[in-house]
Amino acid sequence: MLFHTLIFIYLFLPVTLFFVYISRKSLRNIILFIASLVFSAWFQVSLSLVLIGSITLNYFAGIAIDLASDDKRRRILFLFAVILNLFLLALFKYLSFLSCTVSDLLSLTGINPFVVKEFGMPLGISFYTFKALSYLISVKRREVPAQRNYIDLAVYISIFPQLVAGPIDRYRTLAPQLSDPSYSFEKFSSGIKRFILGLAKKVIIATPLALMADKIFDSPISQMNAAVAWFGAICYTLQIYYDFAGYTDMAIGVGKMFGLEFTENFNFPYNSRSVREFWKRWHISLSTWLRDYLFLPLAYARSKKMVKEKYLHMKADNWIYLYATIITFLICGLWHGAAWTFVIWGLLHGMMMSIEQLGFGKILKKAFKPIQHVYLLFFLVLSWVLFRSASIQDAIHYLGAMFGGGGKPEDFSLVTKYFDSQTILVLIISIAGSTRFFEYITNLIKSLMMSRIPIIGATTTHVYYLAGIIFMLLVLTLSTVFIIAGTSIPFIYFKF
Amino acid sequence: MKIYNILLTMLFLGIILICFLNDVFRFYKVPEISPTENRKLASKPIFDFSLLDPYPKNYENYFNDQFPFRQDLSLINTLICFFLFSSVPITKRG
Numbered sequence: 001m002l003f004h005t006l007i008f009i010y011l012f013l014p015v016t017l018f019f020v021y022i023s024r025k026s027l028r029n030i031i032l033f034i035a036s037l038v039f040s041a042w043f044q045v046s047l048s049l050v051l052i053g054s055i056t057l058n059y060f061a062g063i064a065i066d067l068a069s070d071d072k073r074r075r076i077l078f079l080f081a082v083i084l085n086l087f088l089l090a091l092f093k094y095l096s097f098l099s100c101t102v103s104d105l106l107s108l109t110g111i112n113p114f115v116v117k118e119f120g121m122p123l124g125i126s127f128y129t130f131k132a133l134s135y136l137i138s139v140k141r142r143e144v145p146a147q148r149n150y151i152d153l154a155v156y157i158s159i160f161p162q163l164v165a166g167p168i169d170r171y172r173t174l175a176p177q178l179s180d181p182s183y184s185f186e187k188f189s190s191g192i193k194r195f196i197l198g199l200a201k202k203v204i205i206a207t208p209l210a211l212m213a214d215k216i217f218d219s220p221i222s223q224m225n226a227a228v229a230w231f232g233a234i235c236y237t238l239q240i241y242y243d244f245a246g247y248t249d250m251a252i253g254v255g256k257m258f259g260l261e262f263t264e265n266f267n268f269p270y271n272s273r274s275v276r277e278f279w280k281r282w283h284i285s286l287s288t289w290l291r292d293y294l295f296l297p298l299a300y301a302r303s304k305k306m307v308k309e310k311y312l313h314m315k316a317d318n319w320i321y322l323y324a325t326i327i328t329f330l331i332c333g334l335w336h337g338a339a340w341t342f343v344i345w346g347l348l349h350g351m352m353m354s355i356e357q358l359g360f361g362k363i364l365k366k367a368f369k370p371i372q373h374v375y376l377l378f379f380l381v382l383s384w385v386l387f388r389s390a391s392i393q394d395a396i397h398y399l400g401a402m403f404g405g406g407g408k409p410e411d412f413s414l415v416t417k418y419f420d421s422q423t424i425l426v427l428i429i430s431i432a433g434s435t436r437f438f439e440y441i442t443n444l445i446k447s448l449m450m451s452r453i454p455i456i457g458a459t460t461t462h463v464y465y466l467a468g469i470i471f472m473l474l475v476l477t478l479s480t481v482f483i484i485a486g487t488s489i490p491f492i493y494f495k496f
Numbered sequence: 497m498k499i500y501n502i503l504l505t506m507l508f509l510g511i512i513l514i515c516f517l518n519d520v521f522r523f524y525k526v527p528e529i530s531p532t533e534n535r536k537l538a539s540k541p542i543f544d545f546s547l548l549d550p551y552p553k554n555y556e557n558y559f560n561d562q563f564p565f566r567q568d569l570s571l572i573n574t575l576i577c578f579f580l581f582s583s584v585p586i587t588k589r590g
Contacts, residue, residue: 001552007559014512042556045548189501192508422581465500473507477569484566485573 001042002164003195003250004202006483012039013254016160020258021183029155029178032258039160040123047122050092054125055154057084058132062139062153066146078140082133089129092121097338124163126335130289132157135171137293144172152178161254165247167263167285174260181259191256193468196476198249201242203479205433208426209239212418217388221397222407227415229401233381235423236388238430241270244283270434273372274364275352275379286335290328299324314358321357326350336387341395345386352379514564524564532570537561 001008016035020028041048061081068074090098099116106112135156138144147153155178156171216224216232224232248265255262269282279287299320306316326347333346356364364372382399389395397405408414432438449464510517518524529536538561541554560566577583 005556006563007556010512010515010563011559014509014516017509041548042552045552185498185501185505189504189508192504196508420581420583422577422583425581461497465497469500469504469507472504473511476508476511481569481573481576484560484563484569 001039001160003247003254004199004479004483006480007042009199009480013257017257028181029151032159032178033151033154036155036158036160036163040158040163043123044120047092047120050088050122050125051128051158054085054088054128054132055150055157057081057088058135058157059147059150059153061136062146063148065136065139074140078136081136085129085132085136089125092119092125094334094338095119124165127166127168128157128163130168130286130335131162131171133293134168134289138171144175147175159260161251161258161260162262165244165251166283167248167251167265168289169263169285170289173263177260183259187256187259191253193253193472194256195250195253196472196479198246198251198253199479200475201246201249201433203246203482204475205426205430206239206242206246207482208422209235209242209430212423213239213388216418217398220407221401221405224401224406225408225410225414226402226404226406227410227412228408228418229398229406230381231415231418233385233388233398233402235427237270237377237381237384238427238434240384240387241266241434242430268434268436270377270380271373271436272376273369274356274361274376275349276356276361278376278380279349279353286332290332294331295324295328298327318358322354325353325357329353340392341386341389344392344395345383348383348386515559515562518564526562526564526566530561530567532567 001012003009012035016031019031019035023031037048037051040051058081061077061084065074065077065081068077095116096118135144135147135153139146147156152175156175159174159178162169213232213236216228217236245266252262252264263285265284267281267284269278272278272281302320302323303316306320309316311319329346329350330343331346332349333342333344336342336346364375367375382402385398385402386392386395389398400406404410446464449460526537538554538557540558541551543551563569
């Protein structure tokens with residue numbers, strides 16, 4: 001099930017809210033777990049069994065790690081549980097990719113290629129596996145005791161607002177909230193606003209951008225020139241942000257309705273001025289997860305082995321950073337998808353992070369600020385082409401078209417054929433929205449409305465709040481109109 | 497401004513409960529055949545334990561077709577496309 005469907009908004013959500021709010025506190029997690037199973041099974045009933053398998057595995061693994069008599073046994077049990085989790089992920093997500101790669105390599109030696117049948121990918125397996133690993137790591141590090149209540153752990157791993165695409169909340173931050181959620185009208189209404197805004201980002205903004213990006217990416221290279229290719233890549237750059245940020249807003253909004261506060265995942269990432277800053281603002285829950293559970297342990301382990309101050313005229317610290325960053329981003333790329341395009345995409349980001357760390361970052365900081373923005377956006381637009389393309393070959397052809405390798409003459413008028421009033425309007429709104437423009441305008445209106453002049457202040461405050469409610473309900477209605485019209489497409493992160 | 501939080505909550509719940517309210521008050525009668533699309537609307541699928549995987553998709557099709565004011569909301573989309581963007585609605589379902 002997806003958030004931007006009629007069945008979620010008008011059936012699943014009200015039914016789940018009803019049962020959670022009328023039930024006793026002790027029954028709420030059971031209801032949330034049942035709802036999460038239905039949510040997962042809605043995608044494919046048989047594949048939701050994998051989710052139950054993962055929960056059961058981590059429930060017993062957590063208890064076994066907690067009960068281990070010494071550190072050595074604890075470490076072995078932990079490693080065993082991590083391998084089992086990764087095995088599940090590999091089986092359902094990477095088997096086809098691995099078999100194709102092995103088959104291609106074997107075919108080079110003259111052995112006949114083979115094909116392994118795919119099982120299909122369970123909904124949100126990358127997300128819930130990372131959440132389960134976060135739980136196991138916390139138990140292993142003795143930050144939290146193992147969860148003895150199966151349902152409480154099951155709700156943490158499978159809770160439906162986070163199931164499709166996160167945020168990947170840590171066990172130690174979400175578990176206490178699940179056992180004691182805090183309900184209030186203020187939280188509920190702020191959840192409603194967040195949900196509606198997220199829905200609009202997805203349905204009203206990301207979808208027209210997706211239709212345009214698809215139209216251009218799917219057309220033959222012989223039919224485009226550089227301007228068209230750049231236009232398509234920019235549409236996709238905005239689409240992926242609004243698609244994912246919209247989803248996250250909806251997840252956070254639904255969480256608030258159930259009395260939960262999820263981690264923020266975005267902080268105006270396209271406002272960044274370096275790749276390092278970008279990763280502090282984009283998919284924050286994933287980047288901090290990778291930093292804490294992969295980058296830092298890798299860097300720590302390497303630092304123990306590098307005893308000299310310099311190697312090949314470069315500081316040992318820089319070697320360590322390089323090593324840990326490249327591996328972390330390789331995993332980050334693979335986490336996003338089982339294809340070489342994602343691997344290269346991850347490596348590119350890791351390389352740029354390393355180049356910035358090795359000195360380019362200092363030069364960049366001294367540059368004129370708009371140049372810093374242009375540098376980052378230029379890199380992002382190019383790297384998203386890799387992310388969007390079905391194969392490396394497609395990406396190379398498309399990138400070639402962006403630099404004059406298209407089949408049409410370099411005439412700007414060709415791109416104007418793609419300019420329709422809806423796309424232009426959506427582009428303007430989406431570009432403004434990816435900066436702090438709307439936040440600034442909202443704050444300005446708010447400060448004017450909350451004027452200190454007593455009579456004006458009191459009246460306009462009421463107008464401000466009433467206008468806000470009307471605006472939200474209109475946006476909800478408009479989003480419903482667009483959903484009914486069938487112009488919605490699935491989330492990009494849905495397939496991860 | 498607690499009153500506005502309560503008001504928004506009540507109105508939102510009122511809107512998302514529209515299908516249940518329609519079941520009780522029957523203020524919108526869903527036609528068997530869509531006059532604008534000229535097709536028979538999906539009927540409620542039969543639940544069968546031996547055939548679980550296709551059930552959600554079939555039920556969702558049924559739910560979408562039975563949504564109150566579906567025809568009117570669809571018309572609004574056509575009007576938005578036509579008068580605001582001078583285009584015909586594009587349909588793409590994932």
